[in-house]
Structures are given as structure tokens and as C-alpha cells.
Amino acid sequence: MIKFNILKLIVTFIIEKPEVINVTLGDAVSLECKVSGTPEIKVKWTKDGIELTPSRQNKLNFENNLSSLKIQSTQLEDAGDYLFEATNSVDTCSCKVKLIVVGQCKITVNFSTQKVLGSVVYMECKVAGSLPISVQWTKDGSVLASKTKYQLEQKDNTVSLEIKNFEEEDTGEYLCKITNKAGSSDCSGALKAKGQSHTFIGLEGLSCFLDLYSVGFLQSGTYSCQVSNDAGTVKCTTNLLVTGWIILFFATLHLFNSISFFHFHRSFITLPITHA
Numbered sequence: 001m002i003k004f005n006i007l008k009l010i011v012t013f014i015i016e017k018p019e020v021i022n023v024t025l026g027d028a029v030s031l032e033c034k035v036s037g038t039p040e041i042k043v044k045w046t047k048d049g050i051e052l053t054p055s056r057q058n059k060l061n062f063e064n065n066l067s068s069l070k071i072q073s074t075q076l077e078d079a080g081d082y083l084f085e086a087t088n089s090v091d092t093c094s095c096k097v098k099l100i101v102v103g104q105c106k107i108t109v110n111f112s113t114q115k116v117l118g119s120v121v122y123m124e125c126k127v128a129g130s131l132p133i134s135v136q137w138t139k140d141g142s143v144l145a146s147k148t149k150y151q152l153e154q155k156d157n158t159v160s161l162e163i164k165n166f167e168e169e170d171t172g173e174y175l176c177k178i179t180n181k182a183g184s185s186d187c188s189g190a191l192k193a194k195g196q197s198h199t200f201i202g203l204e205g206l207s208c209f210l211d212l213y214s215v216g217f218l219q220s221g222t223y224s225c226q227v228s229n230d231a232g233t234v235k236c237t238t239n240l241l242v243t244g245w246i247i248l249f250f251a252t253l254h255l256f257n258s259i260s261f262f263h264f265h266r267s268f269i270t271l272p273i274t275h276a
Helices: none
Strands: 013-016 020-024 029-036 042-047 058-063 066-071 080-087 092-102 106-110 114-116 121-128 134-139 150-155 158-163 172-180 183-194 199-204 207-212 221-229 232-240 249-254 259-264 267-272
Touching (some): 020 029, 042 066, 121 183
Parallel strands (some): 114 183
Antiparallel strands (some): 121 158, 207 249
């Protein structure tokens, strides 16, 4: 009588595996797959067709039918599809694990901080990082929104802010802040006026005048004109309150009758001189 020992071989198969793993740039991550089958089971991990081997960055382990690939500090280049393979004497099985590395967003400013009054100001910033990315513009700490004065846009890797008819009150500290899952980044710049002079002081005969261009609310206040010669000094003052579109303001001082005339666009005011 002949006896046969029947050896039952079981093919390998994967019983636990992740499909997609998200990790923040710089964090550690562990890719794990659990297998079952007749020993001896051999496992390997590959990325882009290249088999991974233990290193300072990558730790490989296979114990109790659990295979793991641990990346100590993820970099952007670690993102991609990883292939896990398990093989025994009967069969081979495999699965893919997708690793997504969420990189912190970065921003690069690309705009001049000095602009001409009355011009169109365009501020542009280049951004980089994992999507989605949210954008917020602020001026002197106050959040800006798209409206008639400001136009905010976000297209591809560029965010921009357009200011129409740049005025004195538009000067200030502008900040662009971008945020994604990994964190936030920002850049800022102080926007100043340049080019055309804001004021012009002139003297024609016995008349002196002060012209204010692109008048805004910041120009409100008390203005004084003082004229001196060998005979003495004469001074006059007036208050300017900007409540709307005042285009031109100038003062004319007539020394011979000690009366000062303050002329506004489409208005006329006569004030007595206040002697110093």
C-alpha cells in the first residue's frame, strides 16, 4: 500500500490595503499591506518601476504577514503610485497605493510699491503648493473684496489685485495670504504714491496760491498762508473739509487790502485775515 502526503498550497492574496494616503510635507507616513498565503511569502515595494530598498529615508519591514514601507520625512518627490507585490511558490499578487504629499503653499510677490496717482495699479503674486488654495487680500489689516474699486482674481498659479484710479487713500500696507491644508504663507508691501506732485505753490504778482491735486479725505484740515516783507508779516488761515469730489483748491492773498480769498472749484468764499 502506497501512502501519499498531500500538501495543500494556498496562493497569496492581499487582505488589507490602503488605496490613497494623504500626508503633509515633512511628516512621516507608513504604507501597509497585509497578505495571506502559503509560506514562504516574499514581498517588495516599487515606485516608478524601481524596487525600493531599506535606507535612511525608507524603512521596510515584513512581519506577521504585514508588510510596511515607512517614509521618515516625506518630500514632494515621494508622491506617486507605489506598487506592492507578494509572491509564494504558487502565485503572485499585487496592489497599488497612491501617496499624496500636500506641500505648504508658497507665494512670490511681483509688484512695484510706488504708483502714480490716478493710474491703474496691478499687484500680482505667484503661488505654488497643493490644491485647493484659498486667497485673502488685506489693506492695513482690513479684508478686501471684489467691488468697483478693487478687482480680485485667481487664475492658475497667479493671484492678482487691481486698483482702479489710484488715490491717496489707497496708499497703505497690502498683504496677500494664501492657505492650503499644509499651512499658510503671505507676502506684503507698502503701496505709496509717486509721480505727479500732490500740491503746487505759486506766486503771481501780489497773489500767491496753493493747488491740491487728486484731493481726498486725507487733505481735510487747517491751511495757513503767511507772507512777510520788511514792513511785517501777514497770515491767513482756513479749514478745508473734503466731503465729495473737490478737484481744485487754491488761496489768493491780496496784501493791499488785507483780505484773503479762498477759491474752490465752482465755489467762492471770502474770509478775513487772521494776523499772526
